[in-house]
Amino acid sequence: MSTSAGHGAAVRIAACGKTFADGTRALEPATLDIDRGETLVLLGPSGCGKTTMLRIIAGLELPDTGGKVLFDGKDMTSVPIERRNVGMVFQSYALFPNMSVSDNIGYGLKIRGVPNEERAARVAELVALTNISGLENRRIDQLSGGQRQRVALARAVAIRPGILLLDEPLTALDAALRDRLRGELNRLLRALGITTIYVTHDQSEAMELGDRIVVMQKGTIAQIGSPREIYFAPKNRFVAEFIGAANIIEAPIEGGQLVLPGGRQPIGGDATVSAAVAMIRPETIRVVEAGSAPLSGLIDSVSFIGDRQRMVVSGVSGKLLTVDAPNAVVAKAGERVGLLISPDAVRLLPPES
Amino acid sequence: MSHKFFVWLCLLPLAVVTVAFFLLPMARLVVTGAEGPQGLAGYLAILTEPRYRATLINTVMLAAATTIVTLIVATIAGMFLQRHRFPGRAVLIAMLTFPLAFPGVVVGFLIILLAGRQGLIGDLSSRLFGERLVFAYSIYGLFLGYLYFSIPRVILTIMAAVQKLDVGLEEAARSLGASPWAVQRDVVMPALAPAFVASGAIAFATAMGAFGTAFTLATNIDVLPMLIYTEFTLAANFSTSAALSVGLGIITWFILAIARSFSGSAVAAAG
Numbered sequence: 001m002s003t004s005a006g007h008g009a010a011v012r013i014a015a016c017g018k019t020f021a022d023g024t025r026a027l028e029p030a031t032l033d034i035d036r037g038e039t040l041v042l043l044g045p046s047g048c049g050k051t052t053m054l055r056i057i058a059g060l061e062l063p064d065t066g067g068k069v070l071f072d073g074k075d076m077t078s079v080p081i082e083r084r085n086v087g088m089v090f091q092s093y094a095l096f097p098n099m100s101v102s103d104n105i106g107y108g109l110k111i112r113g114v115p116n117e118e119r120a121a122r123v124a125e126l127v128a129l130t131n132i133s134g135l136e137n138r139r140i141d142q143l144s145g146g147q148r149q150r151v152a153l154a155r156a157v158a159i160r161p162g163i164l165l166l167d168e169p170l171t172a173l174d175a176a177l178r179d180r181l182r183g184e185l186n187r188l189l190r191a192l193g194i195t196t197i198y199v200t201h202d203q204s205e206a207m208e209l210g211d212r213i214v215v216m217q218k219g220t221i222a223q224i225g226s227p228r229e230i231y232f233a234p235k236n237r238f239v240a241e242f243i244g245a246a247n248i249i250e251a252p253i254e255g256g257q258l259v260l261p262g263g264r265q266p267i268g269g270d271a272t273v274s275a276a277v278a279m280i281r282p283e284t285i286r287v288v289e290a291g292s293a294p295l296s297g298l299i300d301s302v303s304f305i306g307d308r309q310r311m312v313v314s315g316v317s318g319k320l321l322t323v324d325a326p327n328a329v330v331a332k333a334g335e336r337v338g339l340l341i342s343p344d345a346v347r348l349l350p351p352e353s
Numbered sequence: 354m355s356h357k358f359f360v361w362l363c364l365l366p367l368a369v370v371t372v373a374f375f376l377l378p379m380a381r382l383v384v385t386g387a388e389g390p391q392g393l394a395g396y397l398a399i400l401t402e403p404r405y406r407a408t409l410i411n412t413v414m415l416a417a418a419t420t421i422v423t424l425i426v427a428t429i430a431g432m433f434l435q436r437h438r439f440p441g442r443a444v445l446i447a448m449l450t451f452p453l454a455f456p457g458v459v460v461g462f463l464i465i466l467l468a469g470r471q472g473l474i475g476d477l478s479s480r481l482f483g484e485r486l487v488f489a490y491s492i493y494g495l496f497l498g499y500l501y502f503s504i505p506r507v508i509l510t511i512m513a514a515v516q517k518l519d520v521g522l523e524e525a526a527r528s529l530g531a532s533p534w535a536v537q538r539d540v541v542m543p544a545l546a547p548a549f550v551a552s553g554a555i556a557f558a559t560a561m562g563a564f565g566t567a568f569t570l571a572t573n574i575d576v577l578p579m580l581i582y583t584e585f586t587l588a589a590n591f592s593t594s595a596a597l598s599v600g601l602g603i604i605t606w607f608i609l610a611i612a613r614s615f616s617g618s619a620v621a622a623a624g
Contacts, residue, residue, distance in 0.1 A: 094521035098543035108529030
């Protein structure tokens, strides 16, 4: 395809909230800017408002009064979905059962009155792009889950939308296929270079696909940032625990050090506070000889996963501490080990959460 | 006792009932139809005899019109009732199913009350235009009665089908640029096709064979069941009424088979 990076429309959501007819607040008024060509992931547990936000952008839901949706600076709030030129992939794929694969892909073009020849050429292009050659004349009920997902994507992209909206497109697939298709989807989105908004509850999907991630919690935006920022510098405990594994430790601070039952741990940054909630990622903890590190504890259990091993260490902080050690480290349950943590790896979180 | 034998044994009551109450009377009916003065040609008379042929055409047209109008009204109403929540909805749906319990005689009575000589429509039109509008005793009255009879049945089937409709399909079509009309044409109607065939078949068969309403309205409406009745009881013409009965059954069955095969692809696709 003759596409280059920086395609499609820039999106601005201004003070968009959503209260349903029965009074439930699905989304607190939120403001969000999405750059042209960017892939933005809305991430959060079910009921956090991510799908509501996607549907507001799509034009399937109206925001509460005062909310505005702008595409390239143009107010689209009252424009219905059929005139927003958005491509959408649904969790259920929503493929038309009364049409063949190629009729599904070409439907948006047919509606737009694109001549037969041009339409056939575009459909062929997308069939090749999404690797579904040979399935053009199949009925939808003759396709596997992965094939349906590709057809749904091809159909959404066929109309050259300004914005591509994906609502949990991989959730309906089994784990192995999901991993494979995630990589494929990532390459495809990069190749298309179109503004993409992707809703998921799966943090690894969000990490791999997103230029930026919006973590949502109970109808509010908890944090917006690149995958690295979200992972290494979570703004609160919810984000820290939702993304990856995290040890959350509440402890007093003395002289720039966390005071723990298993020893003292130096911390970076603002050390003037007297107590803190700290987050330490399991893979930032190094297992060393007992006595050669300021912290030490007793190994409770070791699970060998293959590429690494997960240890649970007791006696360091009030709670059990999770440690991801390289697979070469030899350690058994019951042994005493030292734990070495770089001060930069200790992230202080606001205490309220 | 082998397993197979046991299965056959269990099927025995079904076989007995089928033979006694279905096959034997049907066979007798077919034979009777050929026992008239013309023999087997008695069957041909349904098509060649002008009065019979006109009645046959009348009946099929009436049944077809009833089916089409019922489907249109019931689809719009069923879709609205399934998709909208409003105060009084449950009561309205319950009231819609009320006519299900009425026999044809009562339906005919209601039509006379509405469009008969003392009917509401007649009163109204005589007051407005000075002329009494009476159509209860004609084929139009019968048409109205059949509509009244069929709509509740069809609405319930359509509502069930609409409930199973994936809203995502409509949203997907809209996201691809389809106008509300195009969504109905390309997505909703094909998905409802099996329900149309199933409920339309019932409406059609009912309108072809219903007797009570026609009998209540007048004895001289030219529809097949009335013709069979007059041939049978008034003219004591057993063979002709048997031939007409067989003809009525075959024609209804044949038209339903065509409708089913016509929508076959849609039914399979909606799988």
